[in-house]
Amino acid sequence: MNIEPLASVQEVLPLLSECGLPVSDITPSASISFFGVRSGGALVGVVGLEIHPPFGLLRSLAVAPAFRSSGIAHRLVAFVESLAATHGIKELFLLTTTAKGFFLGLGYSPAARMAAPPAIQATPQFSNLCPASSAFLSKNVGTAG
Numbered sequence: 001m002n003i004e005p006l007a008s009v010q011e012v013l014p015l016l017s018e019c020g021l022p023v024s025d026i027t028p029s030a031s032i033s034f035f036g037v038r039s040g041g042a043l044v045g046v047v048g049l050e051i052h053p054p055f056g057l058l059r060s061l062a063v064a065p066a067f068r069s070s071g072i073a074h075r076l077v078a079f080v081e082s083l084a085a086t087h088g089i090k091e092l093f094l095l096t097t098t099a100k101g102f103f104l105g106l107g108y109s110p111a112a113r114m115a116a117p118p119a120i121q122a123t124p125q126f127s128n129l130c131p132a133s134s135a136f137l138s139k140n141v142g143t144a145g
């Protein structure tokens with residue numbers, strides 16, 4: 001499985017919409033890096049990373065329904081965690097209304113919204129796109145030292 005950087009947000013939007021995830025803050029000028037997996041040329045899995053050193057926001061994890069339960073999301077998350085660590089990110093945050101259990105299984109823990117770093121609180125996803133009922137989770141991804 002090859003995970004590749006995605007240059008065009010236009011390619012990402014249909015898959016996110018199909019999977020019920022917010023897209024209104026995803027514009028060509030947004031500071032989100034997207035990575036994806038293709039099958040037969042078509043994008044079937046995607047994940048996004050916003051970097052706010054030393055923190056990061058993992059977002060927009062989506063796998064096309066026909067390709068689920070084959071490990072694509074696990075690999076996308078592992079890829080982003082590793083990438084974040086190489087960028088000096090110590091802690092990754094995320095919000096989810098649908099996949100809390102998935103992320104708990106990957107070592108993420110519930111985090112206090114009030115204690116979120118200001119840069120994370122300032123992201124559109126935190127401040128207005130995800131409902132207050134969303135799970136807010138975090139994971140340390142920095143390497144020791």
Ligand SMILES: CC(C)(COP(=O)(O)OP(=O)(O)OC[C@H]1O[C@@H](n2cnc3c(N)ncnc32)[C@H](O)[C@@H]1OP(=O)(O)O)[C@@H](O)C(=O)NCCC(=O)NCCS
Nearest residue numbers: 019061062063068069070071072073074096098099101102
């Ligand atoms: C959540 C999602 C990304 C998982 O993608 P995937 O490629 O099927 O995941 P993987 O194959 O790596 O892992 C599958 C396992 O994770 C767990 N899992 C998957 N979705 C889950 C969920 N919503 N809640 C809890 N556990 C979940 C299950 O144990 C599953 O195992 P199973 O195949 O035996 O049922 C996919 O279901 C999706 O795109 N959902 C809609 C968008 C979404 O909710 N994104 C997350 C918010 S950012």
